[in-house]
Amino acid sequence: MRYFKQALKISALGLLLATGQALAHGNVTPQSVDTKDLEKLGDEWLETNPYRDHPQHDLAVKIGASAYNQNCAACHGLEAISGGMTPDLRELEVGEFGDEWYKERVVNGAVRDGRVYMPRMGDVLSQEALWAIRTWLETVAVEQ
Template structure:
């Protein structure tokens, strides 16, 4: 009886992992509503213009949970599929790294592990997401 339950559990987990792997190459980005945030123009900022902005945290919360959470985990707590973003450096150093990743995504051995978000999410949406992630920062 117990063995059977364990087997079923293992199978289910296997299916979930397989499904997750499929979903990776086929990500459908979700638009982020950035109404109420100052417009930033087309030139990329080097530093987060919204740091500490409460509205940006709210916008970033929804933007993150729609576009990043499936890999990086709900509420920025990684389940192990992708790095835990709570540990990204804060301040300008973390900003530069963040923007690079957002522009180029991550391609490892020719496989897209993370899609590029340049041209898909607005600069406003990306910095709002960064503000949200930084609000969740852990040492």
């Protein structure tokens, strides 16, 4: 019993440290996302999600789910269920208005007073990968 409690304490501490670090420095190592089978989108950022009404919608969902787990879940939570430290991305508005805000955040990140709350994900992930993530997010979206 004692050993068990000790182990619990240690793992809780580990978790705390890990989240703390990610939040403090935005220090998340980006994982590459294989988007070669998705339609290429070019260098200019689009304003709306091109994969929403697209023949490759389902492929985008699949790629987006795994890209999310590797690049966003550490901060925004597994299955996009936030633990409360970061916005819950299931609550992003579905459709064009949500797209606009999504794009703004993933391209620019969130930096205030020199602190990186969220890194500029657009610098490390392709536009294809980021719209695929948005496509997946819409499949788990909840009404506010």
